[in-house]
Amino acid sequence: MRGEGLALSTGSWALACCLASCGGLALGAERGPEARAWRYELRIDDALSRLEVDVCFEGPAPPVLAPIDRRGRRFLRSADGPLGPDAAPLPRDADVVFTAHLPPDACVRYVVDLDAAARQRGGITGAYRVGDDLIASTTVWLWAPRPRAPDARASARFTLPEGVVVSPLWPRDAERWYLDARAFELEAFAAFGRFEVRHVGVPGACLHVSLLGRRVAMGHDALSASLARSAGAAALLFGRFPVSEASILAVPTPLSTTSPFGVVGRGTLPTVAILVGEQAAPERLERAWVPVHEFSHLAVPLIERDDAWLSEGLATYYQEILRARAGLIAPEEAWRNLDDGFARGRAGGTGRSLADESRDMRRTAAYRRVYWAGAAIALAADVELRARGARSLDDALAELHACCHGGARPMPGRDAIERLDAASDGVFGRVARAALGSSELLPLERTYRRLGLSHRADGSLAFDDAPDARALRDAITSPPAALDDVPPCGPWYARP
Ligand SMILES: [Zn+2]
Known part of the structure; x- marks a missing residue:
């Protein structure tokens, strides 16, 4: 099995928006412009079981807050607002939280039960524990103001327990992460935990490789080098890796297969999760088809x-x-x-x-x-x-x-x-x-x-071995004449 992440339907919130605007409040012109900036403050607990999120709207509050995919609604534990002495549970239905009644510049707080999400059977395409680390798709925990003003800006900051990191997910600087429309429309894969992130260069791109869970037998050096070789193969389509930056989640599995599954997310930063057999040999992993298949997806726009x-x-x-x-x-x-x-x-x-x-x-x-x-x-x-x-x-x-x-x-x-x-x-x-x-x-x-x-x-x-046939086969399986340089790589927010 293998797959590519979801493009998220807007249908689920369209109806809810209509409900939110009943009582004569129409969406669009009469409501005035939606908030132009949203600031997310995200806090995760030490056990990685609960995510608490404050969202502050600059200007008028949006009609509703909705999960970026309907699956996310199952894991919402509470939603309160406006934050302050009068904070109260926000009205909700099965799909959305209603926020139209809030005053301008309000903040709300919602809480996601990551444990409940990890107990579902979604594997790495939902929420999934990998040793002491956690993979959680943005479909599980990201709620977005709807509708989205076309010029809205969104940023986020994580407050994390000592030693816990978030895998590269959105572009960031030292302080904040920046979300564009893709963060709210397309699924991406995030990991939380105490893991190492390596920054690996391939022709034309920097890959940020999060090494999750239990240490694989081959060790982290060989694992990152193997994935880099697979990515280097994907660079032989255009002469460079198809995107200039991507987040790779290396996910150890006790399954005996070298690499049984992978999935591609297309948020603000492409995210690729790849299962790797704990006992896999590096020379087998770099020959495996799954990583090259997943990286090749990035050479083609997301298709319906x-x-x-x-x-x-x-x-x-x-x-x-x-x-x-x-x-x-x-x-x-x-x-x-x-x-x-x-x-x-x-x-x-x-x-x-x-x-x-x-x-x-x-x-x-x-x-x-x-x-x-x-x-x-x-x-x-x-x-x-x-x-x-x-x-x-x-x-x-x-x-x-x-x-x-x-x-x-x-x-x-x-x-x-x-x-x-x-x-x-x-x-x-x-x-x-x-x-x-x-x-x-x-x-x-x-x-x-x-x-x-x-x-x-x-x-x-x-x-x-007729010359024409052989030449045609060779042309297809020969690398391009020129390759882009390998850029210097490191954490992008630390680069000059
Ligand atoms: Zn595929």
Whole structure:
């Protein structure tokens, strides 16, 4: 299993806002502008079981305070305001806390039960204890004023018990952290506890690696170096890591698999949580596909969930290609892995078209089908582009990234296809549309012929050494000619 974090629906608070504004108080013009600045003061207890949050609104109070995802409502223990001698429980319903009646410049206090969240079965995508440390998605504990004024500014400060740190989550200076729209619209993964954070440079980026929980057998030096090598492989798509800064949570697990799961959050700062087997050997971890898959997600803008075939297909294709480019696996192994994956993709699925399979994936668990059907589209489009001459899928993705990365809203798949089409002379869309309407995996015979790939009688993959085929395979699995420099890295708020 693997996944990418949520884009959060605004539907849950839209209705609540209407309720909050009943009695003739309409949202928008009549209410006046919402608070222009919100200041969060967050306090966590020594046991990391309870988070107490004061939110102060500059100017008029917003209509409601709502969790950034509906799942968060289950963990709210109290909400009081305005802070001061007249503090009282704030009116609430199942989804939101009503704040419209508060005076200007008011502060409220809400308390989140992190223990209750950690008892749920959300794993690292909810709240999750890792030894004495705690991972908690912002969907569990971040409540936001709604609606959000477009120019609202938000900042936060943590008050922490002795020795406790917060993993890098939002940009910060020595005093405060700064939240933009993405912090309130997209899920991000935070960790609290007494753990080490290392700052690791890769071409074009600084990665802040939080080493959580029990010490893994390989030790922290080898663990950070392994993850850096996986990130270095992801840098071989654009010649630099796809984002200039990211927070990585290394999460030890007693499971015997080297790296069984990872997840990507897209808040103000990208956050990537990666499970690592406690007994894993470093040479196995750096060869593992999960970290490269997760880092590859950052090369593509956040895509709407229904179009998972696109984001997961690209990450699945590049997890193999980029490991081969980095020399972490042999090119032949990458081709075999792709071929095996396509076979699993053909065997999986529920008979729906790929478009429907992708939309229903979380209900039907047709993950293999969707991931590998998407990877087949990526391979076919890449080969078609390269066979034509100058361009490749790398180039088309670089253009998509340049235009659309880092938004606060997920991109509809059709918009991403349009962009990729413009960057590929229509090749990507033509391949994708043929696959999306079909309940069969894209036929790859022509693609395989061009690559010099065929199946022997026993089903194993054979490689034709005809010069054109070999050159095409080599072009796909060769690293880019130039790489960005590795920047000097450290805690960003301490850098000059
Ligand atoms: Zn993925």
